[in-house]
Amino acid sequence: MTGFLSGFLPGLRLPARERGGLAGAALLAALLAGCAGEQAVVMPAAVTVPAEAPRTTGARERPADGDHAKLVAAFGGEVQAPATQRFLTEITERLVKAGDRPDRSYAVTILDSGVVNAFALPNGRLYVTRGLVALASDTSEVAAVLAHEIAHVTLSHANARTELELRAQLVSRVVTDVLNDPTTGSQLRNQSRFALAKFSREQEFEADEAGVRTLARAGYDAFGAARFLTALNRTTALKSSGASEPDMLATHPGTPERIALVTRAARRIGAPGLGADDRARYLAAVDGLAYGDNPAEGAVRGRRFIHPGLGIAFEVPDGFSIENTRNAVLGTTQEGSRRLLFDQVDSREGQPLAEVLKATWNDSIDEGSIESRTVAGHEAAVALSKGKDWTFRLAAIRLGGSTYRMIMAAKGATDPDPAFRRWIGSLAPVRPEEARSLRPLHVEVTAAATEDPAELAGRMAVPDKPLERFLVLNGLERGARLKPGERYKIVVE
Template structure:
């Protein structure tokens, strides 16, 4: 977390009608015009940048954009205002906003091993736009979560609110399996048209499966959560690759890709805060708070959010502009629809604050109950707010209050995590993955390093091979 914000309900409106799908040629229900589609997508760009940030590497951004633009300009919708951005997020993910706005995380770049793999992912996301999957999902999926319903109440800044709310919408879109199969097949075609070796594409999906298996998560990495496996994905993409009559002249561009990602930040940036052993710690701002076990956690540049696993409650930390906790509390209670309980002055590890309960009814939403803490620390006033449905407050209100009251400065002797980066090295001698992991000084484990390089954990790599490893910055 570097800039902290809130989330808000995004809405969209359009005239219902039929249109011809530019990819399939079939007539389909259309809720928005192309100009509306573009505006829906364009609004996501500053929102994603504010909430998550873009990787501060112009050369890498240009590299990814150049690859994507070649495929997009050769697609069925070349007239769209296509943009491609590398998001500063460690999650293994890629996503498409309507109208031609494509995002890939540095997390997914880290686990790929060739430009052809990258082309496959970009082609897949381009296909979601050209086949109008993204606009269809956004048209039906906006405003589904409690946090989105309540956002207009807990944030007074429209700019801040639109940021995290828009990103939350993008991350909760879930394509259907038929759409995924179609995007896989169209993306294969886009990559092949640009002369990429499409035998690399199945490797990406194999890596995603390995990440899911290693994490023990039923849904796997973020990409698979929003892009569900339509079944036999690796086999299908391999079968499509096998139909290519000749691979002569097709590009893999492994060395170029590895050169481009060399030195890129790996994993979460601890300087912006991180979750560890039931706590959130922020090294730069030197504060911490407790995190309930089993709750979902998100730490982005614009928000730190905790979510009850069943979506019944949410807690969010945000920065405010007021100069004191009292002024911040007064601004909060002046929002339309807020009914405040009595406020109590409080000291949390020496940081002064004000805490109060509230009820609110967001527009077109069910009533919520919550508690808000305004606390001053390190020259900044923070808003720490938790809420649930009125019916769920009895079950979750105690947890919310406990988390808010756990905010405090970190101990002076607290040891913080160190940042890590990808290092691309050329092996001087045959070296096992296990040895490479040992040489990282604890920066990465053997299994994770094997997945990073797309090899088995017991393999020995030959001398002269360029490989990825991880080291501390």
């Protein structure tokens, strides 16, 4: 958990340093053909990838390894899972042989991130997160993701996208600066934004269709793409932050739209079950894979958030489910009427905490509500902000030389202050014994003893909705019965 997330709660203001970082991320996203994963993922700003990365045909030649190293570091490092790595490499080689460019070479990297994402670089580097690998239920599903990414490279989508964006920027700049017509320049920028979004969506559809064809030619179940996208849609719906599908300007079409497309493409090839799903081998390859948050970067255990690296912990009030994202800890109640956000913010030495709140909040703050106080023994400032549809309680707290912000929102005019006070009062240093006992979660493949999914779901070490998460993790629908003796994925500590 670093920085903070704008958009989950209205009113958040990005400091200049963070705005610059997100702008850099947008430029990187134009070069990366990021595809399969959670739509809210922001690409790291530290990475710059050449638009015209050299093409490779050698067995293991990889140019621009400096960019690769930066990218891997930005996503938490590379997962050391030799069996999983070998299996993904084997799948990739099989797909390449069946594809339109069997002369190309590719290298797969498993990123140490619990989010569900995959992307490709023009030079043939493919990236999948361990979160994506854990979500897939069989070989054909992860092969569908890799085939989609290979299609982006084969079709030169990243380069074409970058060329379109640079051309639009040049036209807009000429009109604004040379012709001295800022109004028309602004209109052209808006038109280019829509055109780029449409172009990116068309690229995703094109890669989806090409990926399904390659999947089938390689002998895998062509319906694996639809199953994986269905699992992605279901797991997104389980997120406690209530993340929604992307809007019309997102680079990815809505997941249901993509499911319909890949299902039609698979039906044109043949009936379900013609290709192999190779489920048993896949389960063997992912058994023991790390799952969810890396505890060193913060972990959720029930209603408690623990971050050994920052040395802090807190507990949210009853009724809240929380998740640790790349930018912040987010929480919501089941009905969505209350939300919370926790993040770390920059502050100048000696800067009053009331100023920190004002500097990071766009909406008006009730001046009479600003109060300096001590919270759990730490210097803090708290305030009230009332928007049109939400009422907010805000706090900035100094702990261990760092400044943290805690925000709770309640829909309507209800003041969330009682729950807010309990929450901020729980912020405290991590106890040494608690930090030592925090172990990463991992995937365990185990045989079912009964037909009832609740038996295995009861062993899931997840913060909430264990049955729903078990079903999604194994590609099962609600009401499904297990096959005694058959193996399934669960998440354990």
